[in-house]
Amino acid sequence: MNTYKDTFHLPHIKGQPLHVLIVGAGIAGLSAALAIHKTGHKVTILERVREIAEVGAGIQMAPNAARILGRLGLLEKVMEKANALEMNSLRRYKNDEELGKAELMPSVGEKYHAPLAVIHRGDLQSILLEAVRSENIPIRTDSRVVCAAPDFSARVQLHTGEWVSGDVVIGADGIKSDLRHQMAAHHGVKDICQPTGDAAYRIQIPEDKMKGDPRARELLKKNVGMRWMGPEGHIMAYPMKNNTVYNMVLLHPQKEGAETEESWTNKGDKREMEEFYSDWNGLVRDLLSYVPDGEVMEWTLNSHFPLPTWIENRVVLMGDACHPMLPYVAQGAAQAIEDAGVLGCVLALTDDIDSALAVYERVRKERAERIQKSAAVTRKALHLPDGEEQRKRDEAIRGPGKNPDLWADKSWQDFMWGEFVPF
Template sequence: MPATTQVKSNKANAVAVVFKPVESTADTPAKSAPAIARKPLSKSQPFDISARPWQDFRAQTPIDVLVIGAGMGGLATAVGLRMAGHRVTIFEAVPDIKDVGAGIQVAPNASRILERFGVLDELKKDGIMLQTLSLRRWKDDVEIGRAGLMPAVGNKYNAPLMVAHRADLQRTLLNRALALGVTVRTGAVITAIAEDFSPRVQLASGEWISGDVVIAADGVKSFVREQIAKRKGYQNGTMSTGDAAYRILISEDRMKGDQKALGLLRGVTGSRWMGPGGHIMAYPLRSNKMYNMVLIHPIRPTQQQTESWTSRGTKAEMLKTYAGWNSTIRHLLSYVPDGEVMEWTLNSHAPLPSWVENKFVLVGDACHPMLPYVAQGAANAIEDAAVLTVALSVIGSTNSIDDALRIYQAVRKARGEAIQASARETQRALHLPDGKEQEERDRKIRDSTEAATKRELGAGEKRNPDLWSDQQWQDYMWGVDVMKETLEKWSEIVLAQPTQTPISFSKRVD
C-alpha cells in the first residue's frame, strides 16, 4: 500500500473498499491525486490564510488519521487533512453511499472553508444563491418581513450563501477526498475501541487498526460518544424537542399549470411560513428544477421517535397536519408523490463536558447535534473539520497531538454549543401561537426589515426574533473565520505568544 494511503493494521492483507464515484482501488490513490510534499522547507515565512492560497498550507508532521463516518463532518475533515499532507482513512458503516436527504443551506462560515478545500466551485454548478428570505404568516400567506441575502451577504462576509442538495455536497466532498488519495473503507462497522482511548479501533471482522488520532464523525447516534460517556459518567441520552419534521422535494413537472408554485420554483427567494407550533422553510434546488420544503410540526401523541432522515411519513397525515394553512402551502403539498414523504423526530442532546478523550475527538453531530432552526448543522461540522485540519498541521511531532486537540476544543466547543442553543431559542420564536406575543414578534420582524431596507444591508440594526435573519447573530454565525482563530489560539495557548505573532509553515512543494 502506498505511503499516501497507508494505515497501521495488524492484518497485512487488509482490503479497503472505496465508494464508486471515482475510479480507484484500496491500494492505489485515485488517478487524479496530486503529489503531496512530505518534506518541510524553510519555516521562516509565516502562513497567512487570508493572503495566500489555502493550497499552500502543509502539515509540518504528517500523521496517520482514522476518521469514523463519511458524512459531512467526516468527509470535510478527511479532505482538509489530506490536502495538508496527512495520511487519512475513513471507515463508513454502510456498504455504499446513496443520495439521501434534501436541501441544505451552505452558509458563509462553511462556504469559505469549502472554497479553501477546493469543492465550492463544483457545488455552485447546481447550487442556488438566494437573494432574499421572505418571512410569512401561516394562515393567509401575508409577508411579515424579509431579509436580504445574496449578493449583500457574500460581499459582507467575503463568502457566499447558497442552497444545495445535501447529496450533492456529500458527493462533491467524497469525490474530492478520493481524488486526493484518501482511503475510504465501506461496510466498515466499528465495534470496539481501545479501553484507554489510545488511537485504535476494531472492525466487525475482528481487525484492529491503529493510527495517530481517531476522529469520530459517526453522527447523532455516535458509538464513540457513547463509549466516552460511559467511561466518564456523562449524560448521553436524547431529549425530545416536541417537534418532528417532514422533508419533501417537488419536481418541476408536478407543478405544471400552477404559476404561483412555478414562480417559487424558478425564483431566488426562500420562504419561511410561521405558525402556531410549527414553521415551514422552502426554497428551490438543483438549478431550479426541484422545490425543497421542510415542515416542522408538533409530534403526534402516537408518533414513534426516529432520528433517521430516511424514515417514511405519509402524505395523508401531512395533508391533515397542514389542512388549516394557506392555499399556497396546501397546493404545494398536494404535488408530492405518494411514498416520497420523509418524517423524523427532532431530538437534542445535553452538551458533553469534553469533546476529547485521549487520542479520540468528536466532530459534527457526534458532539453538537444541531436542530434545523438556524440551518447550521453541516456548517458547524465543516468548521470542526477546518479547525482540526489547522490544529493537527501546526504540530511539530506526534507528541503534540494532545495540544492540537486542546486547541480544537478551545476554538470550537463554546461556539458550537452557543449556536446549538440558539436553535432552541429560534424554535420558540418561530412557533408562537397567534396572540399578543406573536403580534409583538411580527412587529419586530417588520421593524428589522425596515431598518435593513434603509441601510441596504442584509438584516438591519434592530434585532430580529428569527435569529437566522438577525444581523448580529449572522455576524456571529457567518462572520467568524475559524481557521484564522485556530492560528491565534495556537499562539495564545500553546506558544504563549500574543495573537499578532505569526505561525510559520513549510512552503508548498510541487
C-alpha cells in the same frame, strides 16, 4: 467563478506525517479527510455502509461553510449544483402576509466573503467524495467501528473484530455515534437525548408536478427562501437542483406514540401532513398536494445534551457526533465543516497531538454549543400561537431592531456566518 477575497494560505505540517483515522464518510468525515490530507498527513476513512449513497434533502450552505469549501478548492463545483439565495421572506401562515424580507445574495457574499446557498445534501456529499477519491485517500467501506480502545489510544475495533491503528482517531460517525456513547460512559455521563416535541416533514416537489400552477412555478424559478410561521409549526422552503425541485421542511408537533428514532429515511404520511396544514394559506396547501405519494419523509427532532469534553486521549469527536444541530438556524452541515477546517489547521501547526486537540476543542466547543442552544430560542419564536405574543413578534420582525427569528437577525448572522475559522 469564485471571486471572493480570501488571503488565507493553507498550512503544512511541521513534523512527520500522522496517520489519522476518520470514522464516518458523511459531510463531516469527508471534509475533515480533505482538510487534514491537504496539509500533509495520511488519512484513512472507515465507513459502516458497503456503498455510499445519496441520502437526505436540501440543506443550507452558509458563508462560514462556503469559505472553508473554497479553501479546499471545491466551492466552484459546489456552486454548480447549488442555488444562491437572493432573498428571504418571513410570512404569516394564514394569509401569506409578508412580515419582513431580507436581501441575501449578492450582499451577503460581499459582506462575509463567501456565498449563502442551498444544495441537496447528497450533491454536496458526492462532491466531497469525488474529491477524496481524486486525492487517493483510502475509504474502507463495510467497516463499522464499534468502539475505540479502552484507553482511547488511536485504535478502533471494527464489527468484524479487526483492530485498526493510527495516531489520531476522529469520530465523525453522526448522531448515533458509537464513539460518543463510549466517551460519555467513560466520563460517567448518560448519552441521552430529550424530545423537542417537534418532528419535520421533508418533501421535494419535482418541476413537472407544478406545471399547472403559475404561483408554484414562480416560487420554483426565484431563488427566494420562504419561511411561513404559524401556531406550533413553521415551514422553510426554497428551490434547489438548479431550480428543478422545490424543497420544503415542515416543522410540526410530534405525534403521540410516534417513532422517536432520528433518521433521514423514515417515511411520513401525506394525509396527516395535509391535515396539520389544512388551515394554512392556499399556496402552502396547493404545494403539499403536489408531493408524490410515498415521497414524504418525517424526521423526529431531539435535543442532545452537551458532553463534558469532545476529547479523550487520542480520540476526538466532530460534527453530529458531538454537537447535533436542530434545523431552526440551519447550521448543521456548516458547523461540521467548521470542525473539519479547525482540525486540519491545528494538526498541521504542531506535532504535539495533545495540544492540537486541546486547541480544537477550545476554538470549537463553546461556539458550536452556543449555536445548538440558539435553536430552542428560535423554535419558540417561530411557533407562537395567535395572540398578543405573536403580534409583538410580528411587529419586531417588521421593525429595524433585533429579529426574533435568529436566522434572520443581523447580529446573529454576524456571529454565525462571519466567524473566522483559521483554515
